[in-house]
Amino acid sequence: MTxxxxxxxxxxxxxxxxxxxxxxxxxxxSFVEVNRRSIKKVPALKxxxxxxxxxxxxxxxxxxxxxxxxxxxxxxxxxxxxxSSVKKGESLRDTISTIDALGIDAVVLxxxxxGAALQVSRYVPHVRVxxxxxxxxxxxxxxxxxxxxxxxxxxxxxxxSGLESGAELFRGLRVLIVGDVRHSRVARSDIAAYVTLGCxxxxxxxxxxxxxxxxxxxxxxxxxxxxxxxxxxxVGLLRLQRERGSGSFVPSLGEFTQTFxxxxxxxxxxxxxxxxxHPGPMxxxxxxxSKVADLPCAxxxxxxxxxxxxxxxxxxxxxxxxxxxxxx
Amino acid sequence: MSSIFLRGGLIxxxxxxxxxxxxxxxxxxxxxxxxxxxxxxxxxxxxxxxWVGPGLVDLHTHLRxxxxxxxxxxxxxxxxxxxxxxxxxxxxxxxEPALDNVALxxxxxxxxxRTPIDVAVAGAISVGRRGEMLAPLAEMAALGVRLxxxxxxxxQNPALMRRALEYAKPLGVRLAQHCEDxxxxxxxxxxxxxxxxxxxxxxxxxxxxxxxxxxxxxxxxLTGGAVHFLHLSTRRSLDMxxxxxxxxxxxxxxxxxxxxxxxxxxxxxxxxxxxxxPPLRPRGDVDALRDALRAGLVDAVATDHAPHAPELKDLAxxxxxxxxxxxxxxxxxxxxxxGGPEASAVAFYALLSRGPARIAHLRAGDQRVRHSAHGGSLxxxxxxxxxxxxxxxRWTARSSALHSRATNSPxxxxxxxxxxxxxxxxxTLVAFDGELA
Numbered sequence: 087m088t089x090x091x092x093x094x095x096x097x098x099x100x101x102x103x104x105x106x107x108x109x110x111x112x113x114x115x116s117f118v119e120v121n122r123r124s125i126k127k128v129p130a131l132k133x134x135x136x137x138x139x140x141x142x143x144x145x146x147x148x149x150x151x152x153x154x155x156x157x158x159x160x161x162x163x164x165x166x167x168x169x170s171s172v173k174k175g176e177s178l179r180d181t182i183s184t185i186d187a188l189g190i191d192a193v194v195l196x197x198x199x200x201g202a203a204l205q206v207s208r209y210v211p212h213v214r215v216x217x218x219x220x221x222x223x224x225x226x227x228x229x230x231x232x233x234x235x236x237x238x239x240x241x242x243x244x245x246x247s248g249l250e251s252g253a254e255l256f257r258g259l260r261v262l263i264v265g266d267v268r269h270s271r272v273a274r275s276d277i278a279a280y281v282t283l284g285c286x287x288x289x290x291x292x293x294x295x296x297x298x299x300x301x302x303x304x305x306x307x308x309x310x311x312x313x314x315x316x317x318x319x320x321v322g323l324l325r326l327q328r329e330r331g332s333g334s335f336v337p338s339l340g341e342f343t344q345t346f347x348x349x350x351x352x353x354x355x356x357x358x359x360x361x362x363x364h365p366g367p368m369x370x371x372x373x374x375x376s377k378v379a380d381l382p383c384a385x386x387x388x389x390x391x392x393x394x395x396x397x398x399x400x401x402x403x404x405x406x407x408x409x410x411x412x413x414x
Numbered sequence: 415m416s417s418i419f420l421r422g423g424l425i426x427x428x429x430x431x432x433x434x435x436x437x438x439x440x441x442x443x444x445x446x447x448x449x450x451x452x453x454x455x456x457x458x459x460x461x462x463x464x465w466v467g468p469g470l471v472d473l474h475t476h477l478r479x480x481x482x483x484x485x486x487x488x489x490x491x492x493x494x495x496x497x498x499x500x501x502x503x504x505x506x507x508x509x510e511p512a513l514d515n516v517a518l519x520x521x522x523x524x525x526x527x528r529t530p531i532d533v534a535v536a537g538a539i540s541v542g543r544r545g546e547m548l549a550p551l552a553e554m555a556a557l558g559v560r561l562x563x564x565x566x567x568x569x570q571n572p573a574l575m576r577r578a579l580e581y582a583k584p585l586g587v588r589l590a591q592h593c594e595d596x597x598x599x600x601x602x603x604x605x606x607x608x609x610x611x612x613x614x615x616x617x618x619x620x621x622x623x624x625x626x627x628x629x630x631x632x633x634x635x636l637t638g639g640a641v642h643f644l645h646l647s648t649r650r651s652l653d654m655x656x657x658x659x660x661x662x663x664x665x666x667x668x669x670x671x672x673x674x675x676x677x678x679x680x681x682x683x684x685x686x687x688x689x690x691x692p693p694l695r696p697r698g699d700v701d702a703l704r705d706a707l708r709a710g711l712v713d714a715v716a717t718d719h720a721p722h723a724p725e726l727k728d729l730a731x732x733x734x735x736x737x738x739x740x741x742x743x744x745x746x747x748x749x750x751x752x753g754g755p756e757a758s759a760v761a762f763y764a765l766l767s768r769g770p771a772r773i774a775h776l777r778a779g780d781q782r783v784r785h786s787a788h789g790g791s792l793x794x795x796x797x798x799x800x801x802x803x804x805x806x807x808r809w810t811a812r813s814s815a816l817h818s819r820a821t822n823s824p825x826x827x828x829x830x831x832x833x834x835x836x837x838x839x840x841x842t843l844v845a846f847d848g849e850l851a
Binding site: 198220221224 | 608610732
């Protein structure tokens with residue numbers, strides 16, 4: 087169990103403690119303020135080099151990480167493998183060794199294969215590795231920014247600050263995760279974060295999109311999706327991963343929308359305070375109706391915005407992070 | 415005239431053991447027990463404290479030649495086998511191109527003859543191992559091929575498997591099946607279960623193996639053709655085949671050392687060294703295999719020795735090829751599974767030599783071409799294929815010390831008990847104490 091990610095890698099939220107997560111959220115809180123300044127930069131990682139290595143196309147995660155690194159004054163080496171000359175089949179070890187030879191302190195890795203970040207951490211043990219999504223396995227910064235967003239909204243409503251609330255507002259919070267849990271690294275990280283923070287997590291999905299061992303997960307499966315929508319404080323929608331072949335796991339996208347899409351009719355069942363989240367990119371009209379995505383309680387853009395302070399916090403803690411150092 | 419004198423070992427017969435000497439002269443066993451006069455130029459090996467039994471026979475070796483010589487060649491694989499105690503290997507046909515015709519089978523047999531041990535060939539069941547059309551089984555059988563398999567993948571189409579069994583039966587050959595329904599295994603890379611789900615790896619369910627085992631038992635019942643089940647890995651697979659064998663159906667099965675040594679938690683660090691098909695299973699299945707070995711229910715231990723170039727095992731887990739090495743460690747691992755110091759020497763040689771020799775038709779009197787006889791009873795006059803095993807030796811497996819071209823062994827650093835002391839193939843000492851002689 088990881089009790090702090092200071093000076094460590096961030097590969098997964100599985101077996102990361104509540105204190106460690108709260109530490110990241112609290113650190114991110116201090117970076118939110120930096121992002122509001124006219125000069126959005128602190129010298130925390132000045133002289134450090136962060137490589138961003140994306141084997142899969144990604145707009146928001148890559149921009150978010152690179153923005154975060156730059157706001158910490160780190161130098162960024164950006165390699166979009168998906169569109170570069172690195173051919174599929176070249177070993178991960180060779181690619182990472184090449185980049186390491188340039189002298190880097192951290193690597194942010196997005197890869198289509200589960201476990202790729204852990205493998206890289208074995209190849210370059212002196213470099214901090216931050217998993218920006220590996221296959222179906224984990225996407226820890228997404229789980230963190232989702233939890234951060236929820237805490238931010240709830241603490242605003244409660245008239246307190248995120249820092250003061252710690253993990254308190256998560257206790258018993260009713261979170262409903264909807265959609266392709268089986269193929270979702272976001273679901274694995276979200277569920278790990280929410281459960282660790284004390285939430286009551288339920289999932290709703292067609293039988294084929296539930297994990298094969300769902301009975302071992304610390305969540306319950308809802309029998310009635312519509313009732314669960316009334317129950318939920320937070321509804322986390324997942325992207326239907328068409329590119330992972332989950333298309334054949336449901337008869338049609340239309341049927342998925344009929345049964346588990348957040349349509350306008352279903353959204354009417356939500357309490358006005360219920361928070362609607364989506365990690366993006368959305369399949370509008372599939373897992374979420376376009377109108378629903380634009381409701382005030384849908385906080386999708388806020389999630390994107392919070393990606394930057396969360397990733398600043400993660401980079402700061404992992405790269406700068408001995409316990410003695412003081413924030414800012 | 416070359417001769418070898420093995421002094422004072424425990425001679426392991428088919429059902430009993432006795433301390434004595436073994437004399438080898440000109441490729442044959444000349445004397446056992448009290449051997450009389452020893453030629454003055456005989457190479458003497460002190461076998462006291464050691465077991466002396468028939469040379470090991472591997473039913474399941476991937477020699478990679480032709481096509482993947484960077485990972486293994488017929489020669490390097492044969493030498494690795496010799497160090498591991500083997501005097502005969504059955505080369506699997508999933509080379510590139512596949513061993514699905516007389517020319518390619520002849521090529522491998524010819525190359526095999528240039529190695530110090532015997533290399534037999536398993537031919538492909540279908541053309542190109544594509545599971546569509548029968549390969550020329552009768553022509554290959556005429557060259558002495560006695561096992562046929564599309565290993566690497568099972569014959570998916572039940573109608574083709576039925577036809578292959580009907581065709582094979584009068585030829586007196588056996589079909590060996592890699593049991594996994596690929597539609598159900600669906601591109602998975604480890605055992606399906608709670609662990610695969612947590613790791614985000616697509617799983618290969620036990621059922622993918624068990625359904626094909628069940629299917630093929632019924633096809634054997636229907637056709638009367640013989641099936642050898644390759645690398646069974648689950649408790650239920652074993653139960654089904656053992657029950658079918660008790661009914662008198664012509665079925666046999668092997669287990670692979672990794673399946674009775676390692677469990678699925680080895681995959682937890684996403685190290686592709688531990689990726690194999692069928693996958694490493696949960697501890698319960700591993701224990702079931704060990705129980706079956708000790709209970710004498712298993713026909714053969716076979717390595718599924720599968721060399722891969724290092725750069726391929728450095729790929730991500732789901733992208734890396736499946737398979738791991740086994741030839742140089744299987745004897746010690748089998749000894750360990752049989753109970754280490756309590757292991758039965760008779761059972762040990764039954765699993766690694768006499769059982770597989772019977773299945774591969776490599777014994778004396780079996781219809782065969784080109785090969786000497788293996789898995790014998792250690793009687794005078796037999797071909798001298800012998801393996802001396804030291805049950806008390808302790809050593810550490812090192813991938814850097816392997817004789818294979820590849821290094822993808824999952825056992826690096828493992829403490830082992832029991833070691834192959836000497837391998838004598840066709841009357842010649844070919845390996846001694848972990849090195850080529």
